[in-house]
Amino acid sequence: MTTTGADHAAARTGPVGPWWWTRWRSAVLDGGLALVSAVECALEGVPFARDAGIPVAVGVVFGVLAGAVLVVRRRWPVAVVLVSVAITPAQMGFLMGVVGLYTLAAAELPRRIIAALSGMSLVGMFLVTLVRLRQDMVRGDVSVGGWFVPFASVTMALGMTAPPVLLGLYVGARRRLMESLRERADSLERELHLLAERAEERAEWARSEERTRIAREMHDVVAHRVSLMVVHAAALQAVARKDPEKAVRNAALVGDMGRQALTELREMLGVLRSGEGAAVGGRSVGAGVPLAAVGEAAAVAASRVAEASGEGVEGPRLVELGELVGQSVAAGMVVDLSVVGEVRSYAPEVEATAYRVVQEALTNVHKHAAGAKTYVRVAHRGSEIAVQVENEPPSEVGVVSGARLPSGGNGLVGMKERVVALGGVFVSGPTDVGGFRVSAVIPAS
Structure with a gap:
């Protein structure tokens, strides 16, 4: 089975047309072309039947069957071209030959097959035209110089072969290029989606690490000093009446430790507050900011907390x-x-x-x-x-x-x-x- 680039592009969304067609529009187009080709070959079958000495009805039926082959041009373009070459001596199937060569050149086939079939069509058209013109000159229907017959034969052969082949090659290359660009766009979209997911994971990891670090630092700052404050408070309660001077010293120690704990907590909270509005690329972190920017902001905030809580130079x-x-x-x-x-x-x-x-x-x-x-x-x-x-x-x-x-x-x-x-x-x-x-x-x- 042979398909064109357009068929591959349409196949990405799944076939929706009848049989081998991917779209109903393609089926209608091929059916219309096959109908026109069948009518053309049927009309051309009349003079063919007379020249061959067979019943006209047979020539018409033969022309209809041959011209209807164009309906399978998307599925079997090689068969369509071979049939057109075969009926060329009968001077039938000119539309089928042109459309078949175009479809063949636009299809994803090896270039040697396209070149071979195009050459066969070119040679067949040249020979048929050459023989037909010589016969007309012999009968006296055409009276021109001897140079006209080969010139007209070459011109006719090239005119019926080169334009559809060149156009088909161009359209096929363009379709393949568009398909390649679509694939690259899809690949880029998938990569961007993966990068967005990874950025979100990194941002979540950074937030988790920041929360863990903050919790650890808060624990280190609060637990030790508050524990000492509780111990001193208990000692203060025990000696308040027996030894007032010691009670005063313990109270002073409790106050000093409380002030130290508050100072460290203020430093940490100040860093956290300043990190909430951290700007990334001139915008504050919030709705509409890329996930990578969120991860960067989280990392910056985490590093600031680390510096203020003991993991930096001031620790x-x-x-x-x-x-x-x-x-x-x-x-x-x-x-x-x-x-x-x-x-x-x-x-x-x-x-x-x-x-x-x-x-x-x-x-x-x-x-x-x-x-x-x-x-x-x-x-x-x-x-x-x-x-x-x-x-x-x-x-x-x-x-x-x-x-x-x-x-x-x-x-x-x-x-x-x-x-x-x-x-x-x-x-x-x-x-x-x-x-x-x-x-x-x-x-x-």
Whole structure:
């Protein structure tokens, strides 16, 4: 089966015409052409029957059958051209020959087949015209010079063959080009759709990462200081009447910690508010902005939150561990801080992560093992920094006191996420003597 480029284009939406036609309009056109061709061949069959000495009815029927072959030009263009070549000696089927050559050239067939059939039609038309003109000259119907017969034969052959073939080649090439452009447009549309889906996934991932980071930073900022405030408040309540001076000191510590917590919260919330109206390409993120721009805005907001909450240059540093441990000591905890190795500076995110691990571990001791002695060890190694916080079993008084501090259960998860994000190793769990140990090893770069 042979089809043209237009048939392929129409076939994309599925056949809706009868039999092999993809559209009713094509079927009607081919039927009309076949009817005209049958009438033409029937009329031309009359002189053919007389010249051949056969009944006129036979010539007419033969012409009708031969001309009706044009109805299958889209399905079998080769057969149509062969039939037109076969009836050329009878001087029949001129319309069928022209339309058949056009359809053949426009069809998606090898060029050698098109060239061979076109050559056959050209030669057949040339020979028939040449013989017919010589016969007319012999009978005296035509009286011209000898050069006219070959000239007229060549002109007739080229006129009946070249125009339809060239037009068919042009139309076929144009159809194939349009089909190629449609396929490219469809491919581009699919790629754009995939890119939009990926951009939406990246934007959703960025939003999820931002929410996780914000939750982790809020936990780090609030949990530790509020836990210390609760411990100091409990101590303040216990010594308010017995030791007013100590009560005043505890109250001052509670106030300082509350102000520090509020300051850090304001910094984080200020960054979040400024990120809400982040402009991308001169427009604020909102309805009508491309998904890729939303993902970019989310990433920008996430980076700002990270910078303001301890993962940028302004975050906590290891040199502040002494002050962090001092706050816990002031709250009544016994903490032993030891540093091994040559102290040096690290990347801001490395120092912030190590600091947050110690901070969260001390917060957990306040919550779950109040009063237990705690050991904080920091080891500076060649290519990494190791942090370990271990507490002894809590006392009975500490258990009762610590039970009043709520726990969200996300502290260890947040610490592990921080360490693993930097390519480190995080391990936590109870010790053999009933305490708890948190260990983290973070690459130095």
